[in-house]
Amino acid sequence: MAFAAFATTEAQPQAPRRRSRIALFLLLPGIAYLILFFLAPLVSLLLTSLQQPNEFGDIGVYDYGFNWQNYVDVVSVYWEHIVRSFGYALVATVLALAFSYPLAYFIGVTARRWPLLQGLMLVLVIAPFFISFLLRTLAWKQILSDESFIITSLKALSLLAPDAHFTGTPFAVIFGLTYNFIPFMTLPLYTTLERLDLRYLEAGSDLYASPFTVFRKVTVPLSMPGIVAGTLLTFIPAAGDYINASRDFLGGPDTQMMGNVIEANFLVTLNYPAAAALSIILMAAILVIVGVYVKRSGTEDLL
């Protein structure tokens, strides 16, 4: 997976042998591009987050400064959004893992004998990628709207209170995040499970371990790289997402996440420093979480 791919270079058998000007020529344009359009923007985001309002009070005009107060302000105003972002992302990641693991296990292990079936099932897993992200989220909104068949029949069966809504609730947002990022979870899991050597599982059961113990002590540890890659690939975009939580999609006024307030501050109220400070907080928090998580799960070599 992407995360694993970066680790393998150093140990490859055909290790880098030559040093030459060609390497510089090959690297320079791309690296320069990333410095210019990835690193420099992060720096300008940092500078923007420290700006102060223009003294003449024009809306959307700010002067460079060292206004730490911006961070204090956004945390005190938007702490609920910050907590919500990471909370929703965490729940969605756990749900996606629970949903994906059996599916990935079936595709990667049970279906091994039929490569064509395996391939076709993988196509079905990534199929949602081929339809617009926004349209598939809207499709869920309409499928689960108050007038929809599913919700009205649930209400008719009294499984749902007559005045209950689904869209606009935290459940809907978490549902949307889970659905939209399931393929990111399933594919890395599949990749590691597909390589799982079943002889280890046999050894476990030969040693009188129950199927559950074999799963917990053998299968799960062996699929750890997939679990780590999958949870990161789900958690990071879910924490920064603002489509699902947006009012026009699955969210409501009380489900706004960090992405929503960053967008609103940047593009609607033109409060650039606040948007930038929130972005920096989001980025820093994610880097810390990813770092700690990868260290704790003992898969440093993934990064």
Added chain:
Amino acid sequence: MSGEVQAGAVLGGLAEEQQLDGGPRRAGGRRGARPRRIGLGDWLLPAYAVIALVFLLIPIVYTFVFSFNDSIKSNISWRGFTFDKWLNVCNVEGGAVCEAFGNSIVIGLVSTLIATTLGTMIAIAIVRYRFRARSAISLLLFLPMATPEVVLGAGLAAQFLAVGVPKDMLTIILAHTMFCISFVVVTVKARVASLDPALEEAGRDLYGSPSQVFWRVTFPLLTPGILAAALLSFALSFDDFIITNFNSGSVSTFPKYVYISASRGIPAEANVIASAVFLFAIVLVIAAQVSRAARAKRLAKLG
């Protein structure tokens, strides 16, 4: 398209997997089949997999079905079957949908071309050459994939604002190229690493000039990897919404069109375009899978 950046890693991993896939790795699984009692457990997992895959496809089917809806303005309730929307895609709202779609295609093609070129160069350099600051460069390539899109988008927008660049098609292309490069590197790198250096040596031994060796030996061998990377990067660009939204100014793209019309109802024509793109992509992928399975079978017969 929020998490699509990270989705790229997934698709990239898939492409990578296709290239490295040989027969032997599966051997461990084949011999894993051992006599077992047929019980409830044997049906549980396949049944779950079927339900899970059906669940993943629900919004796709919904979007497709509603592209045939004889809707008037908003496409929410079913009013009857018609082919009109497919036949007159560009007639609604003065062709706004088609204009947005065309913009998305142009942006996708240009940023794919640039990102694939720069990314392939980096991938070759990383695998084949020795250079200083290797770990810093690996980090610089990894970070864009681990950064939430909203941060990438806001950062670039802050930079364009600071420099005073007006947002238009060009800024979208610059942004898309930036987030595609890393995915191209990951995808192509796997291919470069699996390339036998002896083939290039043979070319040199036969008095091929460095450029002849590159264009006649290296490049053709890398083509599958480069193609996979280009497809991936086009898909990422085509479906990106969050980064585009921050850097597009008044230019419309297909996802942006959907986002903006979400509040007032999306015309069925948007479903038509999304469904057509979906069908095109799925045919492409299934064809690739089938030919891959056929090739594996042929190789298995030979071995």
